[in-house]
Amino acid sequence: MACARPRGAAVSKRIVVNAGPIETRVAVQEGNLLTDLYLERHRHRSIVGSVYKGTVTNVLPGMQAAFVDIGLAKDAFLYAGDYTASRGVEAALPVLPAVDDEDQDVEIDEAEPPRREAVAPIEQMLTRGQEVLVQVSKESLGSKGARVTSFISLPGRYLVYMPQTQHIGVSRRIRDDRERDRLRAALRSLQLPPGGFILRTNAEGKGEAEFAADVEFLSRLWGQIQARYAQATSPAVLHEEADLTFRVVRDLVSPEIDEFVVDSAEVYDKCLGYVRALVPALAERVRLYTERAPVFDHYGIEKDIEKALRRRVWLKSGGYIVIDHTEALVSIDVNTGKYVGKRDFEQTVLKINMEAVGEVVRQIRLRDLGGIIIIDFIDMEVLEHREQVYKALKRALAEDKARTNVLEISELGLVEMTRKRVRQDLRALLSVTCPTCRGSGVTKSNETLAAEVYRVIQAKVAAEPEPARHEVIARVHPDLATYLEDEGREDLARLESALDVKVIVQPVDKQPHREDYDIKLR
Structure with a gap:
């Protein structure tokens, strides 16, 4: 020690x-x-990789999916193509319930079946009340329940066992063809249980002894899961993925x-x-x-974690990147910032874009960004420069354990890419929606709120059955109260004169939100 x-x-x-x-x-x-x-x-704790006995609660032919009760707050979502009955022994790529999914990119000995293409409609495979064996492939995100699959995959140190397939695959990160062939031969020399295996990146340089231990452990685990399924009452947890x-x-x-x-x-x-x-x-x-x-x-x-929660990240050169989240995608914008270069503008742009590549990929990995990601590099007129930045981006992403797909840089400097999302990103995990801006990033100005308050007062006075002089009680946020009695005082006086009312502004210290207010006549 x-x-x-x-x-x-x-x-x-x-x-x-x-x-x-x-x-x-x-x-x-x-x-x-x-x-x-x-x-x-x-x-x-994360439930990705955990195995459940669940009950189908609803079948949606229009979406070719079903909802499954696995005992969580929200029913899980099962696509038709993720149900084994749709393909018999043919299976999708594994769930790989791990801290990464680098080994999901594999080469299969035979032609790999297409993913999520069911050969039968979901209503012909599943009915309400039917019990199913499923594994969580994606955490619950936002209002969506967890996503599940019936293609079970169980990871070991060197192997991933897939009981419903008949394939032997090798991680794409093992690039040497001779090593790949050696690994397949070593695994096939063992007495294997029914099903398929993927040789993980950790398997490189290992042999029969290590693989045999994994095979024994994983086949025993699968037997335990099957036995628990036969005995358990749905919904039930049959296997929990290990702790972090x-x-x-x-x-x-x-x-x-x-x-x-x-x-x-x-x-x-x-x-x-x-x-x-x-x-x-x-x-x-x-x-x-x-x-x-x-x-x-x-x-x-x-300090690095704190920076990963910020919208703006500075580069050493003085440039910076801005990361924004929307419902549909994540946008990453590269800017020159304080860096003005020396003489050649195109070289200045290339330098910042090349520097940004490393930081962009680091932030994508660190923040665990997933789904559609748009990177807006500074516009490059020179085609060779665009190709240089694109190749640098591809090299940097090759170190990312999550699966990515990157399109070439457009003439506008935009890169469209996707990254596999299995769990909440870092921002969603560590933060909540701001109660002030309610997630928009902005709040209404005092001038805008004052105009709203005046319109509400006008509407309430106009709604009175008989004209009469009223006192109006305006209970507002302290910031707005200060504005109404200071900068907005003349506007308030004109309103009082036009409506023949007296407006009493009451600041409310415990107002839940600066845009909330309460207007009453008396």
Whole structure:
């Protein structure tokens, strides 16, 4: 057991675990830069990868989908193409319930079946009240329930077991053809249970002994799930995916990791046990952090997390990127900012765009952005410059463990890309909608609110059955009250004269929202 090295020490890649009473956070640093952050709240653990016995509550022929009660607050969503009866033994790519999904991009020995293309309408496969075995493939996001599939996939250290398929695949991250062939041969030399397997990136350089242990563990786990399904009353949890610390050891710890730092003695013992069981040769790299300063402060991680919640991110050159979220997509805008270059404007633009590529990809990974992403680079007139930036973007995204698809840069400097989204992004996980702007990012100005208040007063006075002099009580936010009695005083006086009323402005300190007000006549 040793204390972590000082931050200045040369470290290529580091995993840092911060275990607290509410949550466990795991950070991955490359060259002292935060690249990935994983977080698990103790009361709200991720359910991706967990297996359930559920009951179909509704079948929607128009959407070719069904709702399934798996015991959560919202029914889960099951597409027709994600139901095994639609293809027999043919299956979609696996769920891979892990801290990443890098091994979902695989090469299959035979032709890979198309995804989510059901061969029969959902109403012919499922009926209300039918019990089904499903696995969560995507967390509940916003108003949507979790997405589930009946194509079960169970990850081990080196293999992913898919009981309903007959394929053997290899992670695309293993690029050497001879190694790929060797891995397939090594796996096929074993006595395999019915079903298919994917050789994960961690399998590179390994052999029959390691694979045999994974096969035994995963086939036994599948047997337990089947036995529980036969006995359980729906809805029921049949298998819970492991906690974050185990998934990190299983999926991230490799010879590339120079340090594995943990700030809790209890979690350190647990992580060390996991490492000794799965990758004993790397046990000496697990270290207990004992300094007084919080571990994320010591390594500069806390500052990087704070920056990841900001809309604007500055580049070293003086340029900056702006990240905005909408219902449909995430937009990332690259700007010159303070950087004006020297002489050649095109070279200035190229320099900022090239610098932005690295930061854009880092923020995409760190914030765990998913779905449709539009990157608006500064316009480049030179075709070679656009190609240079595009290739740099592709290279940077190759290090991302999530699956991405990137289109070429348009003449306007726009890049359209998609990134697989399995769980909430960092912003949604760490924040709530602002009660002041209600998520819009802006609030009405005092002048606009004053005009609204005057119109409401006019409407209330006009609605009175008989003309009479009234007192109007306007209960408003303190900011608006100050405006009405100061800058807006002349406008208020004209309103009082025109309507023959007396307006009494009452500031309400506990007004729930600055745009809320209450107007009454007396």
